[in-house]
Amino acid sequence: DQQVKQNSPSLSVQEGRISILNCDYTNSMFDYFLWYKKYPAEGPTFLISISSIKDKNEDGRFTVFLNKSAKHLSLHIVPSQPGDSAVYFCAASAEEYGNKLVFGAGTILRVKS
Amino acid sequence: DAGVTQSPTHLIKTRGQQVTLRCSPKSGHDTVSWYQQALGQGPQFIFQYYEEEERQRGNFPDRFSGHQFPNYSSELNVNALLLGDSALYLCASSLWIEETQYFGPGTRLLVL
Numbered sequence: 001d002q003q004v005k006q007n008s009p010s011l012s013v014q015e016g017r018i019s020i021l022n023c024d025y026t027n028s029m030f031d032y033f034l035w036y037k038k039y040p041a042e043g044p045t046f047l048i049s050i051s052s053i054k055d056k057n058e059d060g061r062f063t064v065f066l067n068k069s070a071k072h073l074s075l076h077i078v079p080s081q082p083g084d085s086a087v088y089f090c091a092a093s094a095e096e097y098g099n100k101l102v103f104g105a106g107t108i109l110r111v112k113s
Numbered sequence: 114d115a116g117v118t119q120s121p122t123h124l125i126k127t128r129g130q131q132v133t134l135r136c137s138p139k140s141g142h143d144t145v146s147w148y149q150q151a152l153g154q155g156p157q158f159i160f161q162y163y164e165e166e167e168r169q170r171g172n173f174p175d176r177f178s179g180h181q182f183p184n185y186s187s188e189l190n191v192n193a194l195l196l197g198d199s200a201l202y203l204c205a206s207s208l209w210i211e212e213t214q215y216f217g218p219g220t221r222l223l224v225l
Contacts, residue, residue: 004155032212043117043203043216044156089155098169099212100146101205103155 003027004092006104015113019077023090023104026071030092034101035064035075038087047088048075080111115140117206117217125223126194134189134220138206144168145187146214147179150201162187163209191222199224 005024013019021035031052036044050057050064050073057064063076077084087108091101118137126132138145144163148156158171162181181187185206191198201221205214 034213036216041218043119043218046213046215049213091155093212095212098161099207099214100158100161100169100171101148101156101214102158103148105153105155 002105003030004090004102004104006088006090006107008107009105010108010110012110012112013080015082015111016079019075019080019084019109019111021075021077021088021090021107021109023073023075024071025073025092027092027094027102028071029094029096030102031095032093032099033064033066033073034091034093035062036089036091037084038089038106044089077109080109082111082113085109085111117204117215119202119204119217119220121220122218123221123223125225127225128194128196130194130224131190131192132194132222134191134202134204134222135186136189136204136206136217137186138204139215142206142208142215143185144207144209145181145185146205146207147187147189148203148205148216149173150203150219152200156203159189194224196224198222 034049035047038044087106090104146161147159150156161169201219204217207214
């Protein structure tokens with residue numbers, strides 16, 4: 001039962017343009033959502049998060065949008081840089097479940113210069 | 114300020130053997146969670162430790178066990194290794210009262 005889905009295995013974007021990574025979830029108990037970036041041979045690096053009481057959170061070039069009615073969230077990276085090329089994971093947690101993270105399968109982002 | 118550290122970085126074992134992986138949490142953190150990441154998949158939650166007790170457990174067999182020490186560091190033990198246990202094992206630390214977890218670099222386990 002895949003509760004968090006990232007339906008795009010990969011995304012290719014030109015440097016300077018916007019990257020939009022999408023994530024869908026099925027469990028309405030999820031109340032906290034996170035995005036991680038992962039380079040090969042490294043652990044996931046925390047990027048940005050959003051609580052279910054908000055619909056938007058910004059941190060520099062990164063913005064996360066949450067649409068609770070659609071059970072959908074997205075990560076916007078503007079402007080995209082070649083160093084952003086990595087695997088991006090969406091994760092969700094619920095206080096009800098002790099804040100264990102449930103991850104999507106990841107999206108490979110390639111930013112072309 | 115040291116982040117999450119894990120040892121060893123790589124490990125090769127044969128079927129049936131036992132393995133112990135180690136994790137030191139980020140300074141100030143009191144909670145450690147372990148995840149298994151198979152190739153091409155997202156990390157899967159194994160279990161979480163707080164105050165030296167297992168607090169949450171994912172869908173993993175009893176062959177997977179752990180421990181947390183008074184200094185908050187943690188160990189993951191896997192007995193009777195199977196080929197399917199080959200994966201990247203990630204440790205994440207956090208504060209018990211907060212949702213955001215910070216990951217270490219992982220231990221790559223290969224079972225032959």
